[in-house]
Amino acid sequence: MAETELISAEALSKRFAANLVLKQVTLSVTKGEVVCVVGPSGSGKTTLLRCLALLETPSEGRVTMSGETISAATSDATIKRAAKAVRADIGMVFQHFNLWPHMTVLENVIEAPMRVRGADRASAIESAEALLEKVGLSDKRDAYPIRLSGGQQQRVAIARALAMNPKVMLFDEATSALDPELRREVLLVMRQLATEGMTMLVVTHEMGFARNVGTHVVFMDHGEIVEEAEPETFFTQPQTDRARRFLQQFED
């Protein structure tokens, strides 16, 4: 195991009733990597991400963070303690933003630092303002989410996740719910994060992002990893028929 390995899935399987949606998936993300997971709908990408975010418990296998097990099919006290300790180090951005509608933009961003990290209000606000500036939404700090466009909401959601200083950021189809003209502003923020060295695991349908920003591409189909490669290799010389067929859809 590489020393810089941050978060990884080891032989992860997930079953929903009779459906096996993840089959023995092993994947690790090292510090500073931007791993893009692509594949058709229903290929298990989102389930994989949700397992890593500790929102789903795997049916088999385990999730580790810096080498320590934080989730497994049967959980014990040690795993629970480890999970609690690193919980907030794993940031996640959802397809549907999931901002809290009864709080302003600023309140959304400062909530977790204050309640979970115990930050005092003044310093939480100070960091939140810096993050809102970074995502280009300083002027919206007192607005309620309902007043924002989808792209703006997603940028707030990114700022909210960043406020916890996560070690890794998971993006679950962060632009899929957005109109095409609003995707760009979100992708730009994600790109900027990557440039700054943030470790990222990005489930996406944005092939341009995967190719240009990703450091590694993982192609999933039917609950398993079919192909893994450097972006340039994957997009120019896919090794499997399944990957070739998948990529053909994006060619016109």
Next chain:
Amino acid sequence: MTSYQFRWDTIPQNFDFLMSGMQMTLLISAITLVLAMLGGLVIALLDMSKYRAARAAGLTIGEVIRNTPILVQLLWVYYVLPIFLGININAFTALVVGLSIYSSAFIAEVYRAGIQAVPVGHREAAQVLGLSPSQTFMRIVLPQAVRMTLPPLAANFVQLIKYSSLGAVISVGEITRRGMELSASTFRPLEIFTFIAVVYFFICWPLAMGIRYWEGRLARR
């Protein structure tokens, strides 16, 4: 009808007597609403408990209350409960207790609907950020659920104003009872009960309209 001599002056002559009954009606409704909000919370918590026995208890209580007539429940609280408990319960207390129990079962459903209406994603966002289950409930779920719960709670208040008229049967001096007493002494049931119906209407109708408007506004958010 043509031969009937209306005596509407019966109303102003006994206005204070009738209005003291209306005050009683509103007092009973208000006290009952508060008690039922607490009782509803207990039943809702039982319903959503992680313990099977608690859920079974909550479910049973709710089903029994919702599927028996409120008048029977009131009579039961007034006549039967004192025998069980070996205590005296005056009519006012019996009415408040009976109405509160009845209303609790419905308010529990209101709470449950409010909590379930909060999207799962909002909870997951809190969970991913490290908020504990109780922080998630208090900070994320409850404030949103309360907002959705307020209009139906107000609608329950309207229900209570109307149901409190059943207190007349166990001789609680609310407005309907006052009307019965007055019509017995003046022989003017037509004027009196018409007036009382109008009073109920002009209290309940604006409330109901206000609630509809309020719900419409919430739905647009």
